[in-house]
Amino acid sequence: MTVEETRPRRRQARGERRMSEILDAAAEVFADLGYEKATTNAIAAAAGISPGSLYQFFRSKEAVAQALADRFTAQMRGAHGEAFAPADLAAVDLDEVIDRVVDPLVAFNVANPGFKALFARPDMPAGLAAAAAPIQSALLGRVEAILAVRAPDLPPPDRARSARVLVQIFQAMTPVVVAAPEEEREAEVRELKKVLRGYLAPLED
Amino acid sequence: MTVEETRPRRRQARGERRMSEILDAAAEVFADLGYEKATTNAIAAAAGISPGSLYQFFRSKEAVAQALADRFTAQMRGAHGEAFAPADLAAVDLDEVIDRVVDPLVAFNVANPGFKALFARPDMPAGLAAAAAPIQSALLGRVEAILAVRAPDLPPPDRARSARVLVQIFQAMTPVVVAAPEEEREAEVRELKKVLRGYLAPLED
DNA sequence: AGACAATACGAGCAATCACTTGTATTTGCA
DNA sequence: TGCAAATACAAGTGATTGCTCGTATTGTCT
Numbered sequence: 001m002t003v004e005e006t007r008p009r010r011r012q013a014r015g016e017r018r019m020s021e022i023l024d025a026a027a028e029v030f031a032d033l034g035y036e037k038a039t040t041n042a043i044a045a046a047a048g049i050s051p052g053s054l055y056q057f058f059r060s061k062e063a064v065a066q067a068l069a070d071r072f073t074a075q076m077r078g079a080h081g082e083a084f085a086p087a088d089l090a091a092v093d094l095d096e097v098i099d100r101v102v103d104p105l106v107a108f109n110v111a112n113p114g115f116k117a118l119f120a121r122p123d124m125p126a127g128l129a130a131a132a133a134p135i136q137s138a139l140l141g142r143v144e145a146i147l148a149v150r151a152p153d154l155p156p157p158d159r160a161r162s163a164r165v166l167v168q169i170f171q172a173m174t175p176v177v178v179a180a181p182e183e184e185r186e187a188e189v190r191e192l193k194k195v196l197r198g199y200l201a202p203l204e205d
Numbered sequence: 206m207t208v209e210e211t212r213p214r215r216r217q218a219r220g221e222r223r224m225s226e227i228l229d230a231a232a233e234v235f236a237d238l239g240y241e242k243a244t245t246n247a248i249a250a251a252a253g254i255s256p257g258s259l260y261q262f263f264r265s266k267e268a269v270a271q272a273l274a275d276r277f278t279a280q281m282r283g284a285h286g287e288a289f290a291p292a293d294l295a296a297v298d299l300d301e302v303i304d305r306v307v308d309p310l311v312a313f314n315v316a317n318p319g320f321k322a323l324f325a326r327p328d329m330p331a332g333l334a335a336a337a338a339p340i341q342s343a344l345l346g347r348v349e350a351i352l353a354v355r356a357p358d359l360p361p362p363d364r365a366r367s368a369r370v371l372v373q374i375f376q377a378m379t380p381v382v383v384a385a386p387e388e389e390r391e392a393e394v395r396e397l398k399k400v401l402r403g404y405l406a407p408l409e410d
Numbered sequence: 411a412g413a414c415a416a417t418a419c420g421a422g423c424a425a426t427c428a429c430t431t432g433t434a435t436t437t438g439c440a
Numbered sequence: 441t442g443c444a445a446a447t448a449c450a451a452g453t454g455a456t457t458g459c460t461c462g463t464a465t466t467g468t469c470t
Contacts, residue, residue: 013467014417014466015417018418036328037241037328039458040457041457041458051458051460052418052419052460055460056416056418059459060459061458121327122326123241123242123326162396165378165399168377169377172374173377187366191370194404195374195400195403197403198403199399199400199403202399202403217446220446245428245429246428256428256429257430257451258448261446261448266429
């Protein structure tokens with residue numbers, strides 16, 4: 001196993017643009033077909049380049065997905081910032097809390113349909129799941145923090161479990177919300193919120 | 206396209222046994238790897254036969270999955286019968302209703318881990334999804350019927366939507382329940398029921 | 411201008427996989 | 441018992457796909 005020193009390329013203007021185009025194309029193709037069924041040749045074609053060119057920028061199909069995951073992660077941070085913006089969580093109405101958290105996260109998923117397609121499918125390589133882990137655990141931590149304020153009497157183990165359940169509900173219902181036609185979407189979001197509130201309300205004193 | 210008349214085989218003692226063995230093996234392999242990654246050769250090997258022999262009984266990989274789906278459907282009917290056994294739904298406690306419906310369905314999914322692996326994954330051919338449709342719509346219909354009794358004031362369109370949400374919650378949380386270690390399972394089921402009750406309670410008057 | 415690296419191409423390689431084929435063995439039945 | 445169908449085998453086929461290779465073009469620096 002030779003340790004190949006991959007020193008960074010020099011001319012990056014065209015290259016960086018290409019990489020971004022490739023990721024755009026990959027997001028589309030992955031969203032349409034899922035990770036496994038998306039062929040690297042299809043991604044290259046969607047990006048308007050040859051298969052060989054794709055491999056000038058990414059070492060493998062998995063590397064493309066990995067880079068795309070990183071890009072999603074970065075964008076996701078923005079949505080998280082909005083969703084969990086500082087607020088006096090203890091004082092405000094439960095419905096208000098749910099709105100503030102759910103709305104930005106839903107908006108992100110609607111705006112980035114490729115996101116769930118990449119991360120929510122069971123057919124991606126193990127390494128990719130690791131890329132999603134930071135997002136997942138960040139989300140969990142934030143929800144736990146909210147629970148700690150809103151349901152202070154809940155023992156920490158129960159709190160962790162409840163946070164998991166809440167995140168799970170959200171992630172399970174998101175695909176339906178995203179797939180729903182524009183005019184149905186709000187109603188679906190309302191149902192999602194009803195579920196969350198129904199589970200949360202009894203946890204608060 | 207020649208209409209090939211596939212007249213039924215004659216000697217079915219050994220054959221039927223083999224088919225059943227193949228389906229057993231397929232259930233295992235599909236559960237482990239998912240539909241796409243499960244190779245027909247692996248299924249044949251797991252059944253202890255040659256690839257050629259597999260194709261003596263099933264025309265294609267999809268046909269194997271189809272037959273397995275049919276077998277699951279038949280078994281599922283039993284679980285449904287238990288879950289939706291006639292009872293004076295109006296009189297009984299909400300928690301009791303949830304227990305009666307959820308417990309047999311959970312038991313079925315725990316006993317047949319291959320079931321969800323086949324039907325809940327997004328990577329199976331379209332034709333297979335059709336095989337799951339009857340189960341799905343039967344389940345939906347039953348839940349709607351319960352809602353009609355327990356929440357008579359709910360307008361039918363809302364009722365349909367609520368049934369969909371309930372089924373979705375169940376299906377989303379089932380994999381976690383199934384994957385949970387034996388000693389954690391009951392706790393996970395309790396959470397599932399909490400979610401369902403939290404959503405259902407406000408629907409009743 | 412000359413030179414070198416980055417970018418681009420697309421034919422094609424090697425591996426995988428669903429499925430076939432030719433043949434051998436077993437079984438039910440006359 | 442003998443025959444035809446059912447069952448069994450495993451090497452092999454064609455199609456697909458991730459990725460490479462040899463080469464040509466474009467851009468940047470001196």
